[in-house]
Amino acid sequence: MNREMTKLLRKRCASIQFLLSESSPLRGEFEGGNEISLLTDGSIFPHVAQHEEWSFNETRFIGQACPTGPYHLIDIGANVGLFSRQVLINYPQVISASCFEPSPDNTEHLKRNLKAMPMVSVFDFGLGQSDGELAFYKDSVNGGNFSFNRDAVAGREHLVIVAKIRRITEGLLDKCMGDEASGRRLIWKSDTQGLDEALMSELPESFWQRVDLACFEGWRIDKPSHDEQAFRNVLNSFEYLYIIGPRNKRLRRISSARCISYLSGRDRKWADFYLSRMELH
Template sequence: MAYDLDETQKTLAAQNRNINAMGDLPDSMHDTLDRTGLLFTLKKDGPLGAAGQGLLVPDDKTMSPAIIADARWEYENLAAFAGHLKEGRRYTLLDIGANIGMFSRQIQVLSDQIEHALCVEPDHHNFAALKFNLAPFSDRVMFFNAALGREDGIVEFYRDMQNIGNYSLNEDAMRARSFEKVRVSQHDTQKWMAEHVSHKQALAWKSDTQGFDEVIITRTPMEIWERIDVALIEIWRIEKPDFDMDALRARFESFPNRQLGDEKDISVDEIIEYLSGSDWQFKDLLMWR
């Protein structure tokens, strides 16, 4: 973290942003340390929380510049998601691929309908930032430092060297990227859902696992899936591990309302056709009841 923040601070002030770097950093750094992120404080109430709250953002070349510039992250998708929560209903949010907590943090600032959140994030660096960033809501959040997949165990996990949002169990997420491999814990999705998802609470679903969403969705029991009122899923056109296409179709068909990117009233066949591609493009799928 040893570099001068003056230029960043001047830029943010000039743009009248509501987030500001905390303090100056020393000119030198001990050789046993490495810079991994920045700690910010909110100057005003905004999408990321209340004035005075802190925000921890790991360094990368994709997410951190956008968060620093805008003091929010993919807010339009999040606002659309919140707009489809049923009025007067309280929810448990399933945030699978929670990353550093931007979605869970912003949705709880935006809506008082999220009563609980289950945040699943396998990467230990992102998980540390996730816990820090959701500290203001820690009384209603459960944290799981693991991936969801087909079975319990220790598995290979791929980390994009330039994008903290592109960490995945799917090796094709690293196509033409610099990356490293680590080992992480994985839970059987069916078993995890049975153990941790209440059978009473209405559910909201957000998943962004960089090409592993289909596996997780199809292994989510239908009796749980049918209690989800709104779902936001990243659909990425990359090579994917095997999954049950019929089970995926049934879960998509259970939602009467579907929007893929800007395309409204999209059919399940159109969604399946899109996700079957391999050109590394992606869109967000929003579904609601």
């Protein structure tokens, strides 16, 4: 990282338009596709500044699990849109997306990063188990650690705002997709700092039958109660279930029982999970 980037990192929560090299998987062939809009936090910004991508290795599973389209991506906890943008640029079978993000700061950058993609809809509210407004916790250093779950920021410097939340239902997701996209096969991505199990268990079997790949972050922290049997049913509705740890990035197939056991821990460790109808490697 060069000296100018180091100065920006020290100035936390400043906004920056970051120019991308031609080899970056975040670079698109559209107006403004050579730059992205970021906040200079201590986590997302330094990674993108150094690598010019966002967990690109993990997105390879989209090509394996969803080889032909058309697909619609549901991105819950979209942050500034790096995941959605990268997927839409690199996987032509994914032709539309719905992005949900309750943080006003993130939503501003999310809209900038996806504005040249007319197939994307951005919604400035979170999804949960009820409608209304809730306390929303924003980590002061890690721009990826924003959540309605208070335990996500336990022991860390943070801010608290009030943010909009809508009860997640299949009907609401279909409405947000629009008539054309609602008929497509689906890819699910959620990263909500410990709320993923609750969200997934709220949706009926009819929804999950439409999903060919689901990826979510599982964090071993305190979480809201949810229908454990419904969540188990979601896991069991997919033939293949995998876990990837944060360090070695090795893909391991596991059982639904092992997944639930892992998620029941409270040692603040985390891993990514992939649910697929096709074998991944």
